[in-house]
Amino acid sequence: MSWSGFGRLGGIAVAMLVGASGAEVSATPLTPFRYEAQAQRHCPHDQVVWLDFRKGIYYGKGQKRYGQGFDGSFVCLREARDSSFRRSLLGLR
Template sequence: MYQFEANENRRDMRLYFYSCSVTFFALILCTPQSTMAQTLAPFRYEAQAQRHCPVDTVVWLDFRSGRYYLKGQRRYASGHTGSFVCRNEARDSGYRRSLLGLR
């Protein structure tokens, strides 16, 4: 009798686990791409970033200040705490445009 109850409890636990995991993956797969966080792909060289996003503008992202700089600004490609990224990815990740040094 006890063996039967233990097997039944194990079966119920497995069913609960599988139903939760199926629900989780269904939520992930059915979520529109616009609401999911976009990953930020930092690059060491400007040409690498341009190949990654050929239709987007490449910017210099300063991780310390949380700002990105456009080509032509004073701080573009300067400093050790930054990388080249695509502008849309930087915007979607919460980084802001710097107004300093606009020409």
């Protein structure tokens, strides 16, 4: 296929990139910690949750799988939510 076949699609892609570059995006970076106390010092005004990276979910302090597993870390709740992780409903009453 020649470059002329990409004319309309290329123009749309460029317009999308130009339009997206003007938007201010400020996502909170995800900072994982090995220990709960480290995470609490990092975010003193936020709740600490256990993030399971493999499953893409986080557990609160009262849940059974909080702090369990090899594929997770302690993180701040706001950072987990901003990074599009969802909360686990297991163990909630």
